[in-house]
Amino acid sequence: MIKLPAGNVLGLLARFDSPAALVAAAEKVRDAGYKKFDCHSPFPIHSMDAAMGLKRSPLGWIVGLAAVVGASSGLGLQWFASTVDYPLVISGKPFFSFQAYVPVTFGVGVLLAATTALVGMLALNGLPRPFHPVFYAEQFSKASDDGFFVSIEADDPLFDEERTTQFLISIGGGNVEALCRD
């Protein structure tokens, strides 16, 4: 674990009252030009992607590719085993009797797609990541209960501890807190 010097402000956290307030706040933060911010909630909020100006996740394409790779390797394995490496006459059927290979092809395709869906989701989210500046805030434990928060990270080009704090208060944020190791 990297020990950061105490007192170094890594970002700001502000609490909002409700999903509606969080969506409204997200729109204002987006319009103010901040890029490195996030809106934390205990459950996904409908219409938040548009409010934050986020595009659709690319995960679908990644999983689709994995499904194709999985299904082709499943079929390829059966073709290789049954025609090249260990050809065996079974009830007079052709070596490559593809109809019989459908269940395993499908199974391997699903297996790789499902694994990719979870692993890909974690990778796109940068998880597992045990430490993050937001965890320095005591109140952040409410983000998985009933708290709605906006966090703005210090490496955002527009970030200025003083001005950003004022900005978060002006859009209705409560409990504005500087994120730093104490």
Add this chain to the structure above:
Amino acid sequence: MSAPITETPLLTGKHSFSGITAKISGIAERKAPVPWYLALGAALSLLLVLFGSIGFLVFEGVGIWGVNNPVGWGWAIVNFVWWVGIGHAGTLISAILFLLRQRWRTSINRFAEAMTLFAISCALIFPGIHVGRMWLAYWMFPIPNQMGMWPNFRSPLLWDVFAVSTYFIASLLFWYTGLIPDLATFRDRAKIKIKKVIFGILAMGWRGGNRQWRHYELAYLILAGISTPLVLSVHSVVSTDFAVSIIPGWHTTIFPPYFVAGAIFSGFAMVVTLTIIARKIFNIGDIITVNHLEKMNKIILLTGSMVGYAYGIEFFIAWYSGNMYEQFTFINRAFGNYAWAYWIMIFCNVLVPQVFWFKRLRRSIPVMFIASIFINIGMWFERFVIVVSSLSRDFLPANWDYYSPSIWDISTFIGSFGLFFTLFLLFIRFLPMISMAEVKTVLPEADPHHGVAHSRPGGRHD
């Protein structure tokens, strides 16, 4: 403009976000109630019976079971098919009902998915141990070996290996994906170091930021999408174990849909049985309401009637085919020496679910509890009838024999309940048994238009 259709609220009573967190986390944080300890004690005793039975099987061989010619498939395959079938309800609830936007599923999906995983675990034991030399069970997998041999990919038994193991892994991944936000809740509420560390690792550093939710929601949708065909495919493949053979009564094209309907039927019965017990012990009747149970009973009525239809059409096709072996098999099922099993099956699977036509009975906890137990028994007998009645009366009368299980068949099956309930009881004790993040989304306050001036009553928008 049409009049809005008002829907009964999904949860009864008044709930807040933090109330839901406290209620569901509380189950795992408080001291366990006494019935839980008693149940765990019973489950662990049965688990020992399972270990003992398998231990003696390893020592002595499959000769300890009642199987012999001509019935080479006995209770082991019956139990396998029964347990796999039970799993299907969990996948249907988590995948198909999610895609159909049936929001009532949020109260029961975690629970049902866990049931799926534990049922498949029990199912996987039986094909593993029935092979005789079970230390060579890995030969079922396509692993390059010194003998230069590969499994036979044209065999339904191998399809089964792939279908069921894929089903287990996909269900596990889906379940874990759903658990991540709730594991974060447990992490944030943890008071002692060991819990902080364990839930911290399991939650993977989840922060609930919308930048994470957008990938998460798509991942969940994709997993639901790819699990949906599994609901239909897994038991279809299991049915090909029978349908691809040439035994009368097995070699029919109706088997895949008939098996799938039966699987969902038995699975929902098991969900109802377990839910009734859990909501009683843990006092969560306001989250898993009678409405939820009623909806499940409707699915039981539907699938039970489909199963009844399949029983009828099997007889019709036997007559219509003009094939004497096929006709004999079905007459023998209903009136031969396994007729007792057949009529238990008809009573439990066809007659019992008909009580759910009546709203009062559909919403009565004692009625549905008893009905669900009957259905579980009936579905076990369905597989018994299919497996044993066909095999014990095959083409040559000289081969005919009456099959009876041995004490070891019975102890292994009873023991598998030990595994199922041990896993289930540990799950409801240590993990969130209801999806908190999902249940919160069905509260009116979760809608971003709730409380905003132009919103319509009920917080809905269009």
